[in-house]
Amino acid sequence: MTAPRETPAWRRLFGPATLFLLPALLFLGVFLAYPALYSVVRSLFDASGSQFVGLGNYTRMFTDDRTLVAIRNTGIWVLVAPALVTGLGLVFAVLTERVRWATAFRVLLFMPMAISLFASGIIFRLVYDENPDRGVVNAAVVTVHDVFASPSEYPGARPRGDELAEDTALGGFTTTRAYTVGETAALPLVGIRPGEMPEQAAPAAVPDAAEGTIEGVVWLDIALGGEAGTVDDGENGMPRMTIEALRDGQVAATTTSGDDGRFTLTGLGAGEYEIHLTADNFTEPFRGLTWLGPTLVTPVIISSWVWIMTGFAITFIAAGLAAIPRDALEAARVDGATEWQVFRKITIPLLGPLLLVVFVTLMINVLKIFDLVFVIAPGSVQADASVVALRMWQVSFGAGGNQGLGSALVVLLLVLVLPIMYFNIRRFRRERS
Amino acid sequence: MTTTSQKSPSVVEVSVSGAPRRGMASRLLSRLGSGALQTVLVLVALFWMVPVIGLLLVSLRSEADNTNSGWWTVLLKPAELTLDNYRGLVDNDVLVRSFLNTVYISVPSTLLVVGIGALAAYALVWMDFPGRDWIMVGVVGLLVLPIQAALIPISQLYGALGIFGSILGAILFHVAFGLPFAVFLLRNFFVNIPRDLLEAARMDGAGEWRIFRRVVLPVARPALASLAVFQFLWVWNDMLVALVFTSPDSAPLTVALRSQLRQFGTNIDVLASGAFLSMLVPLLVFFAFQRSFVQGVFAGSGK
Numbered sequence: 072m073t074a075p076r077e078t079p080a081w082r083r084l085f086g087p088a089t090l091f092l093l094p095a096l097l098f099l100g101v102f103l104a105y106p107a108l109y110s111v112v113r114s115l116f117d118a119s120g121s122q123f124v125g126l127g128n129y130t131r132m133f134t135d136d137r138t139l140v141a142i143r144n145t146g147i148w149v150l151v152a153p154a155l156v157t158g159l160g161l162v163f164a165v166l167t168e169r170v171r172w173a174t175a176f177r178v179l180l181f182m183p184m185a186i187s188l189f190a191s192g193i194i195f196r197l198v199y200d201e202n203p204d205r206g207v208v209n210a211a212v213v214t215v216h217d218v219f220a221s222p223s224e225y226p227g228a229r230p231r232g233d234e235l236a237e238d239t240a241l242g243g244f245t246t247t248r249a250y251t252v253g254e255t256a257a258l259p260l261v262g263i264r265p266g267e268m269p270e271q272a273a274p275a276a277v278p279d280a281a282e283g284t285i286e287g288v289v290w291l292d293i294a295l296g297g298e299a300g301t302v303d304d305g306e307n308g309m310p311r312m313t314i315e316a317l318r319d320g321q322v323a324a325t326t327t328s329g330d331d332g333r334f335t336l337t338g339l340g341a342g343e344y345e346i347h348l349t350a351d352n353f354t355e356p357f358r359g360l361t362w363l364g365p366t367l368v369t370p371v372i373i374s375s376w377v378w379i380m381t382g383f384a385i386t387f388i389a390a391g392l393a394a395i396p397r398d399a400l401e402a403a404r405v406d407g408a409t410e411w412q413v414f415r416k417i418t419i420p421l422l423g424p425l426l427l428v429v430f431v432t433l434m435i436n437v438l439k440i441f442d443l444v445f446v447i448a449p450g451s452v453q454a455d456a457s458v459v460a461l462r463m464w465q466v467s468f469g470a471g472g473n474q475g476l477g478s479a480l481v482v483l484l485l486v487l488v489l490p491i492m493y494f495n496i497r498r499f500r501r502e503r504s
Numbered sequence: 505m506t507t508t509s510q511k512s513p514s515v516v517e518v519s520v521s522g523a524p525r526r527g528m529a530s531r532l533l534s535r536l537g538s539g540a541l542q543t544v545l546v547l548v549a550l551f552w553m554v555p556v557i558g559l560l561l562v563s564l565r566s567e568a569d570n571t572n573s574g575w576w577t578v579l580l581k582p583a584e585l586t587l588d589n590y591r592g593l594v595d596n597d598v599l600v601r602s603f604l605n606t607v608y609i610s611v612p613s614t615l616l617v618v619g620i621g622a623l624a625a626y627a628l629v630w631m632d633f634p635g636r637d638w639i640m641v642g643v644v645g646l647l648v649l650p651i652q653a654a655l656i657p658i659s660q661l662y663g664a665l666g667i668f669g670s671i672l673g674a675i676l677f678h679v680a681f682g683l684p685f686a687v688f689l690l691r692n693f694f695v696n697i698p699r700d701l702l703e704a705a706r707m708d709g710a711g712e713w714r715i716f717r718r719v720v721l722p723v724a725r726p727a728l729a730s731l732a733v734f735q736f737l738w739v740w741n742d743m744l745v746a747l748v749f750t751s752p753d754s755a756p757l758t759v760a761l762r763s764q765l766r767q768f769g770t771n772i773d774v775l776a777s778g779a780f781l782s783m784l785v786p787l788l789v790f791f792a793f794q795r796s797f798v799q800g801v802f803a804g805s806g807k
Contacts, residue, residue, distance in 0.1 A: 185786045
């Protein structure tokens with residue numbers, strides 16, 4: 072500014088520049104600069120803040136199991152998530168480059184960035200719900216599974232009376248006594264609601280003894296007022312049950328029950344056989360995977376973060392792609408380079424700096440992940456899914472109330488952020504000069 | 505969706521001399537490839553939308569229906585759709601108040617960040633004073649400071665000042681953490697305003713304040729809009745700051761809904777409709793000011 076007269080000292084000190092800057096500097100000083108420095112000091116004191124403990128909080132940080140899990144998970148996040156999203160962003164930016172509705176595609180994928188991490192968390196807690204009647208992922212997993220391994224008909228069925236007993240060696244149920252050829256077997260089961268029976272189930276029939284075979288019936292022995300162990304009116308046979316005749320633990324014959332529950336074991340030599348209802352009649356239906364359990368929860372939360380951030384990476388990288396001079400690409404093509412060579416030798420090197428910026432931006436984002444873990448991980452597995460940013464909050468404001476340890480975790484976050492800070496400042500200075 | 509219909513490849517291909525020769529087969533392949541590519545992209549886009557559609561449909565079904573069958577079954581029996589969950593929200597005093605709190609927190613912090621940020625950026629670009637460059641470097645450095653760093657010190661400060669748990673406390677905190685980005689974004693825009701524009705005003709005898717109000721702010725409207733949209737969504741979507749600094753009386757929607765998380769399954773009616781309600785404003789803002797928002801996000805990572 073050109074000042075014609077000598078400006079008095081107080082005006083220079085409290086001139087317009089100071090007035091314009093003062094509010095911002097006050098905020099930045101009080102809320103950002105001072106707390107960052109204070110955290111370093113605070114981390115050297117105990118929970119109440121009255122006792123100096125030196126590096127005690129740091130030793131605790133690296134010995135406390137829960138905090139270690141959080142540090143490990145943050146490590147996984149940093150190693151996996153930004154690279155994954157940068158890669159996906161590059162792939163889709165290139166794929167959409169020559170598609171006419173690319174903008175619509177990118178806007179759609181960008182949309183998750185506008186909504187809160189809390190809402191995204193609810194969305195994905197729902198997506199990965201363990202109940203296949205709620206979680207769409209498990210619904211899909213169960214459908215695919217059942218195509219390849221058809222579900223059993225009678226999960227939860229159990230014998231009535233002591234005709235049958237659980238077979239600890241083979242699974243399923245085996246008769247408690249042996250039958251000789253020519254005898255009949257009546258095998259009552261319960262534990263299935265009539266509504267859950269296969270549609271073709273017909274009233275159970277009492278088998279007649281026959282020469283050279285073992286005849287029998289398996290049925291649902293549940294008619295009201297009926298007698299246990301006998302086939303009563305209104306009781307249905309259990310169709311399609313796989314039944315084996317066992318001799319000394321070896322399978323001698325196999326058959327399947329009919330609609331009225333009747334079965335015939337044929338081709339048996341003289342002697343005594345036990346009758347075995349195989350385990351696959353009774354296996355519990357496959358209910359999908361425990362996505363929100365301790366082992367899978369971190370990958371699951373990472374996948375939801377990928378859902379949120381990929382649109383950002385695509386749009387950013389696409390802008391960079393559009394800025395690559397067409398001439399360079401065309402020249403290479405004229406020289407006979409394949410599309411892949413053009414991509415590898417020209418596009419990637421030219422995009423390099425931009426990809427680095429995307430990567431670093433994603434990295435900062437990952438270090439601050441809080442809401443997603445907080446919402447998606449159910450209370451019981453929150454400790455398994457925890458990350459440093461979440462642990463810091465829990466330790467300082469949750470049940471622990473240890474602000475000394477909390478401050479030490481803040482310092483850890485600051486140390487992780489420092490290289491990125493340096494990277495940004497260097498880039499800023501270089502761009503300005 | 506759009507242009508998958510141009511399948512029939514033209515039969516005759518004349519290769520222009522000089523241009524790279526491409527046989528008919530490779531031409532056909534690239535056409536087929538483009539069809540496949542478009543199909544893949546449509547599938548990816550659908551795949552990306554499924555989670556949101558899921559939340560929407562869950563929020564439109566009763567808790568009992570949601571317990572008995574998946575939301576996708578509603579596509580076959582649309583009669584199950586109901587607005588009852590949303591009626592429940594409107595009748596829920598706690599949630600209505602928290603919705604208002606969200607507005608009371610995000611609107612003032614957006615206005616303050618834009619105002620204070622613009623003043624500071626103006627000074628940093630158009631005024632000359634010692635230490636100017638260092639302040640700018642400081643701002644760039646603070647850009648990535650995690651919010652966690654300030655939680656403990658500021659909660660102590662608020663305790664001493666007696667504003668812990670108040671809406672004011674949440675606003676001030678958001679303003680502070682919005683400022684590095686605001687100053688950075690606006691500075692990058694201001695440096696590109698032609699100097700002549702300001703000099704002309706100065707010649708006319710306008711003071712700094714007048715130049716700021718009458719010259720710079722009108723010119724900078726697109727940047728101010730980007731910043732406002734970005735900052736508004738940022739505060740609207742916040743949970744961490746509100747979790748620490750608000751009380752049940754001043755809590756925004758995210759924090760109020762959070763207490764329902766413990767019984768996720770049985771509270772799904774409140775959670776799904778509440779989450780969708782909290783998304784509604786951001787989605788409207790996003791689609792209405794999409795360009796501004798995207799630019800704001802990009803400026804945040806420095807261009």
